[in-house]
Amino acid sequence: MIKLDAIDSTNDYARELLINSANIADGTVVLADFQAKGKGQRSKTWSSERGLNLTMSVILYPVNLKVEDQFLMTKVTSLGVMDYLKSIFDANLSDQLRIKWPNDIYVGDNKICGILIENNVRADKITSCIIGIGLNVNQEVFPDNIANPTSIKNELKRSFDLDKLRVDLCSCVESRYAQLHGISHKLLNQHYNESMYGLNQLKKYRIKDESIAAKLKGVSKFGELVLENVDGSSIICNHDELQYLS
Amino acid sequence: MKLSEIQELIKFVSRSGVSEVELELKDFKIVIKTPPRKKRGELIPQDSDNIVVHSTVPVVAAPTQVVVAPPVTTEEPTSAAEGQEASEEGKDSNLITIKAPMIGTFYRASAPDKPPFVSVGDEVVEGDVIFIIEAMKLFNEIESEVGGKIVKVLVDDASPVEYDQPIFLIEPH
Numbered sequence: 140m141i142k143l144d145a146i147d148s149t150n151d152y153a154r155e156l157l158i159n160s161a162n163i164a165d166g167t168v169v170l171a172d173f174q175a176k177g178k179g180q181r182s183k184t185w186s187s188e189r190g191l192n193l194t195m196s197v198i199l200y201p202v203n204l205k206v207e208d209q210f211l212m213t214k215v216t217s218l219g220v221m222d223y224l225k226s227i228f229d230a231n232l233s234d235q236l237r238i239k240w241p242n243d244i245y246v247g248d249n250k251i252c253g254i255l256i257e258n259n260v261r262a263d264k265i266t267s268c269i270i271g272i273g274l275n276v277n278q279e280v281f282p283d284n285i286a287n288p289t290s291i292k293n294e295l296k297r298s299f300d301l302d303k304l305r306v307d308l309c310s311c312v313e314s315r316y317a318q319l320h321g322i323s324h325k326l327l328n329q330h331y332n333e334s335m336y337g338l339n340q341l342k343k344y345r346i347k348d349e350s351i352a353a354k355l356k357g358v359s360k361f362g363e364l365v366l367e368n369v370d371g372s373s374i375i376c377n378h379d380e381l382q383y384l385s
Numbered sequence: 386m387k388l389s390e391i392q393e394l395i396k397f398v399s400r401s402g403v404s405e406v407e408l409e410l411k412d413f414k415i416v417i418k419t420p421p422r423k424k425r426g427e428l429i430p431q432d433s434d435n436i437v438v439h440s441t442v443p444v445v446a447a448p449t450q451v452v453v454a455p456p457v458t459t460e461e462p463t464s465a466a467e468g469q470e471a472s473e474e475g476k477d478s479n480l481i482t483i484k485a486p487m488i489g490t491f492y493r494a495s496a497p498d499k500p501p502f503v504s505v506g507d508e509v510v511e512g513d514v515i516f517i518i519e520a521m522k523l524f525n526e527i528e529s530e531v532g533g534k535i536v537k538v539l540v541d542d543a544s545p546v547e548y549d550q551p552i553f554l555i556e557p558h
Contacts, residue, residue: 241521
């Protein structure tokens, strides 16, 4: 484990490690008290108050994972985070935990965790994988520009020790990672689908420039979102085509 | 069939007064339609022995038919022709075509404010990250399987790519 006080981004640091060092162990964790440039998707940033939240990256070398199966890494990570949160939440709160496709974790309508995964690909295989997890833990007040945040403390009204939390969270992710190498990915697929935000509910979405009402049915083999139109026909879409409206 | 030949053909059909021309070669088919006219025009000439031109002249133009402004081709030759040229160029001069290993969005840099991983003229070695493909919020840094010099970049930054779509041409060492 590599612990740092303040760095730009744990994912960037993890990538530098992979580039510059020969033998980075499977499961190496890069941890930061504070990320100056926490990374979200492309230019989006992830902001976190110093010392209050968990911001870490884990370096993994999935064995024989084909690039077409890469969405399994999203399933592994989001289900690992869900499992951890269920272990500390009561039944009522656990029921409100959802994966907002593709990789945000929500409590009700509020975001508690963001995930950013970066793979290295050679030919058609994933050679290494950096899993970035930003989990809101002890932060209670968030800047106005963050739409709908929550934290463990906001939900449970008590503080958590970040070191213990990290160890417990890593073991939850590790258990899901073990399912990746099992003979079947059935559990990963089934649990991810049934944890999805908006599953089977009629909600409004914007696809490209069109607003529609549809029911979310799950994800395709490649991780695309599968929606069902009111007439029963299916729509399959990428995240850059889709916007949640309600 | 070359792009310039297609352009010539469109010009000719447009001038000739023929309302529709369908041209089918071994692995190529093109249909050119012009707005309906009253007068019948001449068929286009057989400018090559192995080109067969089927032209149909509607007896009566249906009134509901959509009138398209000057000739419209149902095939879009530009991108296909470019791709073809690229791979032919690859064969001719031993260039290696680097292809997309997956469907997604192609990025040349790790972030919008960062310089591209590689540009034309750059030397790469095996294992260098040369581009990113993002799909469903998973970012894939694609490593080069060959060493050599980047000769051509075939895809614009931040555009969608298909599986196996040519991305770069590399001149191997």
